[in-house]
Amino acid sequence: MNHDRVSARRLPAMLAVWLWIMWCLTLAGPTWAQAPADGRSLSRTVPLRTATVPPAATAAPSQPFIAVANQAKASVVNISSVRKRERGGERLPAPFFDDPFFRRFFGDEFEHRMPGPRDRREQGLGSGVIVSVDGYIITNHHVVEEADDVTVSLPDKRTFKAKIIGTDPKTDLAVIKIDAANLPVLPWGDAGQLQVGEMVLAVGNPFGLSQTVTMGIISAVGRANMGIVDYEDFIQTDAAINPGNSGGALVNLKGELIGINTAIFTRSGGYMGIGFAIPSNMAKSVMESLIAHGKVVRGWIGVSIQEVTRELAKEFGTAETTGALISDVMDESPATKAKLQRGDIITAYNETTIRDPNHLRSLVAETKPGTTVKLSILRDKQPQEVSLTIGELPKELAKAGGRSSETGKGEHALAGITVENAADGPERFGRSKRRAGVTVVDIEPDSPAERAGVRIGDIIHEINRKPVRNVQDFERLTNQLRPDASVLVLLSRGRATIFLTIHPDR
Numbered sequence: 001m002n003h004d005r006v007s008a009r010r011l012p013a014m015l016a017v018w019l020w021i022m023w024c025l026t027l028a029g030p031t032w033a034q035a036p037a038d039g040r041s042l043s044r045t046v047p048l049r050t051a052t053v054p055p056a057a058t059a060a061p062s063q064p065f066i067a068v069a070n071q072a073k074a075s076v077v078n079i080s081s082v083r084k085r086e087r088g089g090e091r092l093p094a095p096f097f098d099d100p101f102f103r104r105f106f107g108d109e110f111e112h113r114m115p116g117p118r119d120r121r122e123q124g125l126g127s128g129v130i131v132s133v134d135g136y137i138i139t140n141h142h143v144v145e146e147a148d149d150v151t152v153s154l155p156d157k158r159t160f161k162a163k164i165i166g167t168d169p170k171t172d173l174a175v176i177k178i179d180a181a182n183l184p185v186l187p188w189g190d191a192g193q194l195q196v197g198e199m200v201l202a203v204g205n206p207f208g209l210s211q212t213v214t215m216g217i218i219s220a221v222g223r224a225n226m227g228i229v230d231y232e233d234f235i236q237t238d239a240a241i242n243p244g245n246s247g248g249a250l251v252n253l254k255g256e257l258i259g260i261n262t263a264i265f266t267r268s269g270g271y272m273g274i275g276f277a278i279p280s281n282m283a284k285s286v287m288e289s290l291i292a293h294g295k296v297v298r299g300w301i302g303v304s305i306q307e308v309t310r311e312l313a314k315e316f317g318t319a320e321t322t323g324a325l326i327s328d329v330m331d332e333s334p335a336t337k338a339k340l341q342r343g344d345i346i347t348a349y350n351e352t353t354i355r356d357p358n359h360l361r362s363l364v365a366e367t368k369p370g371t372t373v374k375l376s377i378l379r380d381k382q383p384q385e386v387s388l389t390i391g392e393l394p395k396e397l398a399k400a401g402g403r404s405s406e407t408g409k410g411e412h413a414l415a416g417i418t419v420e421n422a423a424d425g426p427e428r429f430g431r432s433k434r435r436a437g438v439t440v441v442d443i444e445p446d447s448p449a450e451r452a453g454v455r456i457g458d459i460i461h462e463i464n465r466k467p468v469r470n471v472q473d474f475e476r477l478t479n480q481l482r483p484d485a486s487v488l489v490l491l492s493r494g495r496a497t498i499f500l501t502i503h504p505d506r
Contacts, residue, residue, distance in 0.1 A: 064253055065201070069213045071255045072203045074184040075130045076248055077154055078210050079139055079162070079176075081147035083122040127204035127248035128152065128176065129257060130185055131287060135160075135178040138287050139247030140262055141167045144174050152178050155211060166290035170230040172262055173283055174247075175290045186249060189256025191235060191279030192352065194218050202239035202261055202275070204248025214240035223276060224358035228263050233362040234276040235259045241275035250277040259283070285366040299367035300393040301340075302333020304497045305357040308345060311501040315488045316345060317381035323347040324357040327490065328497030338388040341379065342490065343465060343499075348376035364390065412481035413504040414463070414489075416447030421470050422459045436469045437461045437492070452502040455493065462490035 126143030130136075137152065144150055150162040160178035167174035198218045206212050216239030223234035237250060241264050250259035259277030266272045289296045305324040313321050326344045329335045346354055350373050354360045367373060369392035377384050419438035437459040443450050460468050463477040464487060481487060487502045 065215065068201060068251060068253055068255045069203070071184075072186060072201060072249055072251045073211045073213065074155055075186040076203045076205075076211070077128045077130060077137060077152050078205045078208075079126045079128045079137075079143055079247060080151045080153070081124045081126070081144050082149040082151075083124075083146055084148050085120050085122055125205065125208050125244050126246040127244065127261070129247070129249045129260065130183050131188075131257075133181065133183050133185055135180045135183060136165070136287075136291060137162070137176050137178065138260060138283060139174050139176060140260065141169050141172045141174045143247045144176060145169075150176060152176070153210070154180075154183075166294045166296075168286050168290065168296045170296070171278060171282060171286050172229045173260065173278060173286045173290075175287050186251065186257040187255070188280050188284050189252055189254065189258040191221075191258045191281050194221055194235065194252075194258060194279075196220060199253055200237055200239055200258070201251050201253075202237065202241055202245065202248060202277075203251065204241070204245035204261060206240075206242035206244040208244055212245075216240070219274070221279075222355050222359055224356070226263075226276070228276070231282070231362055231365055232358060233279055233282060234262070235279055237275050237277060238273045239275060240271045242271050245275075256280075282362060282366055297369065298365040298393040299369055299371070299390040300334070301338075301364055301388060301390065302330040302335045303340060304328035304330075305346070305360060306498050307357055309501075311486075312488075312499055315486075315499075315501055316343065316378070318345065318378055320347070322356065323354045323378070324360040325499060327499050328492070334388055334391040338375075338386050340375075340377070340386065340388070342462075342497075343379070345378040346375055347378055347383075350374055351376075365393070412478065412483050413448045413485065413487040413502040414478050414481065415449075415504075416444030417449045417454065418442035419460065419471060419474055423470075436467075438468055438471055438474045440491075448502050448504055452500050454489070454491070454500065454502070458491045458493050460489055460491045461497075462488075464488050465490075 124143065124147075126139060128137040128139035128143070131138050144164055144167065147164065150164060152160045152162045154160070158180075160180060162176040162178050165175040165177050196218050200216060200218060202214045202216065204212060216237050218235060219238050220236040223236050224232040226232055226234065228234075235250065235258070237259075239250070241248075241261055245261045248261045249257055250261055252258050258280045260280075260283045261275065261277045263276045264271065265274035265276075286296050304327045306327050308316075308318070308321050308323050308325050310321055312325060313319065316325070323345045326335075326340060326342055326346065328342060329340055346360055348354060349360060349363045352363065354363075367390045369390050371390045373388055373390060375386045375388055377386055418441050420441050422437040422439045440449075440454060440456055440458045440460065443454060443456060460474065462468055463474070463481075466473075466477055468474050468477065483504060485504065487504075489500045489502060491498060491500065
């Protein structure tokens, strides 16, 4: 029954197809060369219907992109750099293509070392953005790093020799200058206002293909801890970025420069949908400092900060995991003068909500020394406002035994560690100064403290926000711990000071 019904339904369609084929043969065949009887069928064909649609109606949505692309292309240049190096006999890979995950984008890989003359020329291609009418151009540090010769090609085909004004490896930014006038300039945008999902255009010279424009969206903001540079607050985009785009422009649909393309995530050396750009606010601050001083002068407040984890948020009486937790305050620093304390959580900087420690670090670094800023903090579960005058990052930071006590195992969260007075033997752990606190000299494997991240050589300064000056303080405070209670510990490791939450065995 079902088969019969299906066949019956198909019959009209099959008949229609057969008639259409016969009609086509009539048109094509030499013997049936005559017009069909019913000419109205021709008026119903698709070509005649689409011809009535105005072309401007389909092109209109592209007009904003065309205008922005043309504006951006006029301000993006091609940069060619040459380095003279002594040639060896062995074959070595190009220096910026060693990392399989994050690659700098030169359009041409450097020449490999091969037998031959002792001198060789390493050539690289990148992009840059014109930021002043008189010839200042911003690009990436790795595009012009140690270059002996830099040539800039403008969109109008003119070429200029460029002078390196200054570079900043900590952000991978550089400023160069050409002797030209009345150049087209891209206006700066505010990367702090970017929203995930916002459409953007990437402009550069991938593989030497000048004036290439690709489109995408903002995939994420505030990307950090990538291991690319010291100061990371990257914009992530899926706009196609390839080797040669380094130093190129990332623009919004207002035609504003909101980022400098810098790195890609790739396993093949090409585009995989993940690109990173330095935000315009950071790029502009570094550029202005390089032009004014030939180096970057960074702001500094003098605190060690760490992430507010869920466990730490609970310990400090907040439900938020944003902000930056102060784990140490340096002597005679702006933070000391502003009376900031260990355990304060900085939640806002000049009314900008702090996402995480890296976000705060970037904002402080971008602020000119001498500027007074307003900090919103959480102290002892109470919000407060603090005014602080930014200092200049010190040069040294800009470069980046006796009696012991052993806690029993299985008694509380600090069970299984052995400590001694930190002042008794600093040399044993490579320290030159005597410090208050107790040093961890041994730790039971798989103890709560080891699982939480405590290491031999760490110095414990506080237990549950109470000071630990010596072994006696340590014993007194650990004897007060309940077997089922978590413990908040402040410790230092090298130059870092951090809070850790240690949970007991359940």
